[in-house]
Amino acid sequence: MDYSNDLLTKIQDLSSNLTPPVEISALLEIDEKELLDDLNTPGHPARRAFMKGYSETALKLRKQNLDLVDAGSPAADEACRGYLRRMIRDIDL
Numbered sequence: 863m864d865y866s867n868d869l870l871t872k873i874q875d876l877s878s879n880l881t882p883p884v885e886i887s888a889l890l891e892i893d894e895k896e897l898l899d900d901l902n903t904p905g906h907p908a909r910r911a912f913m914k915g916y917s918e919t920a921l922k923l924r925k926q927n928l929d930l931v932d933a934g935s936p937a938a939d940e941a942c943r944g945y946l947r948r949m950i951r952d953i954d955l
Contacts, residue, residue, distance in 0.1 A: 863896055863908075870911040877915030886912075 865873075869890065876886045883901055887894040900908040924945055930938035 863892070863900065865900075865907050865911075870907055873908055874911040874915035877912045878919045879915075880919060883912070 869892075872890055873886060876889065881889070883898055884894055886892070887897040897908065900906045901912050903909055924942070927935075927938040927941050927945075931942055
């Protein structure tokens with residue numbers, strides 16, 4: 863599928879609001895299987911747009927958890943340790 867810049871922006875916006883891919887396909891009237899295939903294709907414009915929106919929100923949440931760690935939250939501390947484990951796992955250290 864050929865995605866317009868407007869459609870890519872909508873995908874990014876929806877993913878930044880934690881909208882699941884199946885719901886994005888319904889809201890934007892995109893074939894669900896086609897969107898899922900495109901989101902699972904590294905380098906695909908739809909995947910880049912989805913991941914950018916998702917990553918912006920994930921970053922915001924991680925920053926908020928770091929603030930909560932500084933305030934003494936044990937749950938936020940555990941979440942941040944999980945982020946650290948994922949970072950190391952993702953680069954195979």
